[in-house]
Amino acid sequence: MASLLQPDRVLYLVHGEKKIRSPLSTLYFCRYCSELRSLECVSHEVDSHYCPSCLENMPSAEAKLKKNRKRICNQLNENFRCANCFDCPCCMHTLSTRATNIPAPLPDDPSKTAMKKAYYLACGFCRWTSRDVGMADKSVASGGWQEPDNPHTQRINKLIEYYQQLAQREKLERDRKKLARRRPYMPLAFSEKYGLGTRLQRQRPGAPITSLAGLSLKEGEDQKEINIEPAQALDEVEPLPEDCYTRPINLPEVTSLRQRLLQPDFQPAGASQLHPKHKHLLIKRSLRCRKCEHNLSKPEFNPTSIKFKIQLVAVSYIPEVRIMSIPNLRFQKECQVLLTLTNPVENITHVTLVGCEEGDPEDINSTAKVMVPTKELVLAGKDAAAEYDELAEPQDFQDDPDVVAFRKSNKIGFFIKVVPQREEDGDVTVSFKIRHDFRNLAAPIRPSEEGDAPAEAIWLTHHVELSLGPIIA
Amino acid sequence: SDKMSDKQSAQKSAKIASGAVVCVESEIRGDVTIGARTVVHPKARIIAEAGPIVIGEGNLIEEQALIINSYPENITPDSEGVEAKTMTIGINNVFEVGCMSQALKIGDNNVIESKADLGRNMILTSGCIIGACCQVNTCEVIPENTVIFGSGCQRRVQTERPQPQTLHPGPKNVPLWHSE
Numbered sequence: 275m276a277s278l279l280q281p282d283r284v285l286y287l288v289h290g291e292k293k294i295r296s297p298l299s300t301l302y303f304c305r306y307c308s309e310l311r312s313l314e315c316v317s318h319e320v321d322s323h324y325c326p327s328c329l330e331n332m333p334s335a336e337a338k339l340k341k342n343r344k345r346i347c348n349q350l351n352e353n354f355r356c357a358n359c360f361d362c363p364c365c366m367h368t369l370s371t372r373a374t375n376i377p378a379p380l381p382d383d384p385s386k387t388a389m390k391k392a393y394y395l396a397c398g399f400c401r402w403t404s405r406d407v408g409m410a411d412k413s414v415a416s417g418g419w420q421e422p423d424n425p426h427t428q429r430i431n432k433l434i435e436y437y438q439q440l441a442q443r444e445k446l447e448r449d450r451k452k453l454a455r456r457r458p459y460m461p462l463a464f465s466e467k468y469g470l471g472t473r474l475q476r477q478r479p480g481a482p483i484t485s486l487a488g489l490s491l492k493e494g495e496d497q498k499e500i501n502i503e504p505a506q507a508l509d510e511v512e513p514l515p516e517d518c519y520t521r522p523i524n525l526p527e528v529t530s531l532r533q534r535l536l537q538p539d540f541q542p543a544g545a546s547q548l549h550p551k552h553k554h555l556l557i558k559r560s561l562r563c564r565k566c567e568h569n570l571s572k573p574e575f576n577p578t579s580i581k582f583k584i585q586l587v588a589v590s591y592i593p594e595v596r597i598m599s600i601p602n603l604r605f606q607k608e609c610q611v612l613l614t615l616t617n618p619v620e621n622i623t624h625v626t627l628v629g630c631e632e633g634d635p636e637d638i639n640s641t642a643k644v645m646v647p648t649k650e651l652v653l654a655g656k657d658a659a660a661e662y663d664e665l666a667e668p669q670d671f672q673d674d675p676d677v678v679a680f681r682k683s684n685k686i687g688f689f690i691k692v693v694p695q696r697e698e699d700g701d702v703t704v705s706f707k708i709r710h711d712f713r714n715l716a717a718p719i720r721p722s723e724e725g726d727a728p729a730e731a732i733w734l735t736h737h738v739e740l741s742l743g744p745i746i747a
Numbered sequence: 748s749d750k751m752s753d754k755q756s757a758q759k760s761a762k763i764a765s766g767a768v769v770c771v772e773s774e775i776r777g778d779v780t781i782g783a784r785t786v787v788h789p790k791a792r793i794i795a796e797a798g799p800i801v802i803g804e805g806n807l808i809e810e811q812a813l814i815i816n817s818y819p820e821n822i823t824p825d826s827e828g829v830e831a832k833t834m835t836i837g838i839n840n841v842f843e844v845g846c847m848s849q850a851l852k853i854g855d856n857n858v859i860e861s862k863a864d865l866g867r868n869m870i871l872t873s874g875c876i877i878g879a880c881c882q883v884n885t886c887e888v889i890p891e892n893t894v895i896f897g898s899g900c901q902r903r904v905q906t907e908r909p910q911p912q913t914l915h916p917g918p919k920n921v922p923l924w925h926s927e
Contacts, residue, residue, distance in 0.1 A: 364903060365896065400896045401876055401905045526904040545903070 278597045286588070287636055287737035290315030295639075295739060301588035302570040304563040305714055308732060310588055316561040316570055323555040324577035325356035327368045331577055332356075332555055355552035358416055362397035363533060363548035369395040369404075371415055395419065395550060407546055422549050424539050436502045560584075590618050593625055593653060593710055595738055598687055602746040605697045610689050611742060617653035617684040621713055625651045627690075628707045636737045637705050644704040645691040647677040656684040694745055705739040764804075773808075777816075782806070782838070791842075798831035803838040803855075812842040815849055819867060837873070846877075856908065874908050 281297035288294045288301060294312045302311045323332040332354070360369040371393050378390040392411035395404040404419075405411070412418030515521075527545050534541045542548055561571040572584040598612040617623045627646035630637040654669050660683050671681065679687035694702045711731040761775045766783035769775070773787045777795025781787065782804035791808045793800060794815040808814065816834040837855040842848060843863075850865040854873040859865065863877045866884030871877075875889050878896035889895075894905050 365901075399878070400901075400903060401894045401907075402903070403905075403907050406906050526902070530901075 278600065283597055283741050284595050285739045285741075286310060286592070287739070288312040288315065293636070298588050298592060298594050302561065303586055303588040303591045304566060304568060304570060305586060305591065306566045306568050307563060308712065308714065308734060310592070310736065311563055311570060313561075315564060317564055319560050319562060321558040321560045321573060322575055322577075323354055323557055325359055325553055326556050327359045327553060328356060329577045330356065330358070331575070354555045356555060357552065359553040360395060360419065360550040361553050362400060362402050363407075363537065363550050364402040364545070365397060365400040366536065367397050367399040368553065369397055369550055372396045373415070374411070376411070393418070404550065407549055409549070419550070421551060422540075426539075432500070432502055436500045439500050591712065592734075592736065593617050593623060593708070595708065595740070597740060597742070600742050603692070603694055603702050603742060603744070605694050605745055608691050608693050611692050612679055612687055612689060613740075614685055614687045615651065615653060617656055619713070620655045620657070622655050623653045623710055625653060625708060625710045627651070628709060630705055630707065630737075639703045639739055640705045641696045641700070642692050642694040642702045642704050642742075644693075644706055646706050647688055647690070649674065649677060651678070651686060651688060653686060654681075654684050692742065697745065699744065701744060702742045703739060704742065705737060707735050708738050709733055709735045788812075795834070797829075798833050800834045800836070802836045803840075805839045806836065806842070807840070808842045809844045811845045813847040814842065815847070816851070817849060817867075843879075874905070876905070 281299050284297060285295040286298050286301060288296065288310045290312060292314060294314055296312050300313065302313075302316065303309070304311050324330065325332070361367070362369050372395075373391050373393050375389040376392045377387040380386050380388050390413070392413065393415050394409075394411045396402070409419075529542055529545055529548060533545075533548060534543070537548070537551060540547070540549075558573045558575075558577070560569055560573065562569050569584045570586045571582060573579075573582050594616045596614045596616070598614050600611050601609050603609050615625060629644055629646050630640070652671055654671075669681065673681060673686075677688055679689060681687075690704075690706075692702065692704055710733070712734050713731050760778060762780045763769055764781060764783040764785075767781050767785045767787075769781060769785075769787040770789040770791075772789030774790075774792040774794070775781075775787075776793070778799035779793050779795050780799070780801045781793075782802055784804050785802055785806040785808070787793070787808045788810045790810045791812045792815070793802070793808070794813070794817070796816060797818045798816050800814065800816050802808075802814075814834070814836070816832070818829070832851055834851050836853045837857075839856045840853060841858045843859060843861045845861050846859045846863045846865075848859055848863075848865040849867040850869040850871060851867060852870045854871055854875075856873050857871045857875045857877070859877045860879040860881075862880045864882040864884070865871075865877060866886075868886035869883060870888040872889060872891045874892040876894045876896075877883060878894065878900075881895050881897075881900050883895060883900060890904070892905050892908065894903050895901070896903075
């Protein structure tokens with residue numbers, strides 16, 4: 275039954291700020307802390323931006339700001355969108371450029387016409403074209419399309435500049451007060467650099483936006499005074515059109531909320547004002563353990579590559595339990611369930627299973643009693659060449675046939691006995707602890723005194739929960 | 748290819764006009780009339796169960812498309828007062844791969860995309876595009892130039908009609924309908 279292999283049937287418990295139960299395939303393993311980590315107990319960092327349709331890499335935000343400090347307004351308007359690709363304003367699919375031949379008069383001889391190529395944007399999904407909103411065909415295939423200007427852009431930019439300046443000034447005043455006692459000769463501008471330089475301070479929730487971090491004042495630069503006019507309240511408002519209540523609605527012309535809100539600066543009410551917007555960029559993110567600051571996942575920079583530079587995923591280090599077959603589960607009757615245990619590392623791993631004790635605070639979901647094998651299970655190492663090597667010696671592990679059902683390279687099948695304790699609807703859930711040895715191959719911090727000693731084994735324990743399905747009456 | 752063939756009786760025959768290309772691997776059952784320059788690909792099925800089907804000129808019926816004039820669900824062939832309704836399909840329509848159409852009246856220049864599903868009580872006018880996998884089973888006349896797309900069968904009106912398809916000359920090296 276393929277449904278037994280669904281990832282959410284077997285959950286591992288992660289000890290972090292929150293106790294999270296999640297399938298092993300979604301977890302990471304910090305081999306410096308020797309602990310499981312879930313997505314919620316790691317910090318996510320943006321590595322790079324790329325466009326999902328043209329796969330062009332954009333330098334990260336900080337690199338952009340370092341180069342173009344003065345062009346603040348343009349950065350905020352660019353808003354991490356691709357320069358070449360557009361989204362359909364109607365269905366948000368990616369627009370493709372199509373060409374047609376139109377007759378156009380020759381520049382030398384207006385009486386003759388030649389076929390010239392004209393390009394327009396079209397959506398293959400909803401059949402929207404740029405001609406629907408009155409955009410003229412362009413003579414170049416790319417780069418000719420402009421987003422319409424917003425009449426309020428100037429006012430908004432001026433407001434942003436003013437408030438940025440205000441924020442800078444306030445911060446300088448605060449720092450001036452702090453440093454006045456300690457180092458009066460220290461240039462004032464340095465305080466900001468030290469303030470947001472280290473990673474620890476950046477991670478504080480509520481810390482100021484890092485995008486403004488690089489905008490510290492240079493020494494001796496004159497600060498230009500920016501003044502804004504306050505907004506003026508008007509008494510007279512444009513009246514509604516007379517046929518506002520009587521005119522029948524032309525439904526195809528009305529934009530849907532989703533179409534309207536995806537263009538927050540215009541929010542057009544009519545479909546004939548829906549202009550295409552540049553495509554939003556996606557990010558590549560890297561994950562970092564919050565305790566030891568090591569990277570757990572770092573993708574490659576190239577958008578076309580799906581590989582990772584660093585990939586410390588849990589399935590490569592922790593033995594994985596999977597459900598193989600379940601008999602009919604009956605209330606308060608002992609049933610034998612077949613599970614498999616797979617060893618992901620190349621050395622032999624010893625695994626001991628222990629049932630949860632009474633009053634175990636981690637055991638909150640189980641609805642059945644479970645009897646796990648008492649003997650230690652030995653898993654052979656993962657050998658990539660084994661399937662091709664026909665002369666391989668059969669492994670001799672002397673398994674107890676009551677416990678181990680079968681053994682195949684780095685995997686074994688073993689039995690557990692389950693006695694469902696609750697008659698209600700819902701899945702029978704059992705939990706137990708799995709204790710295994712782990713050889714840490716990460717570089718040792720201190721050089722070993724005895725020369726090349728083999729890596730020491732430490733014992734790790736994980737709490738595992740299995741969802742076995744409903745009771746069959 | 749000039750083929751005219753009358754099978755069995757006058758009622759249950761397939762009339763194929765000159766210039767049409769109908770592959771032998773297609774299934775045509777019942778009283779079906781196919782206009783000139785219409786192409787019917789292999790594995791397409793045109794089934795006239797509850798009445799005749801009249802297909803106009805220049806249509807393109809791709810593989811595994813199903814055009815069926817069948818009895819509505821609550822009526823059996825033997826019940827009284829059941830009139831045979833004719834299904835009419837206009838010119839220059841495209842029935843893409845795997846679509847199913849039971850609509851009794853289809854106009855001109857429509858496109859029914861792959862795996863779309865049209866109910867019996869629909870009437871397509873002209874220039875309509877029924878998007879891929881869209882199931883539309885309402886009792887209405889679809890206005891001209893309507894595009895139905897998306898998982899929620901959203902609708903919009905297109906202002907540009909795509910160029911009419913230059914019809915394929917038909918699949919090559921496939922046995923065609925022969926007159927007897």
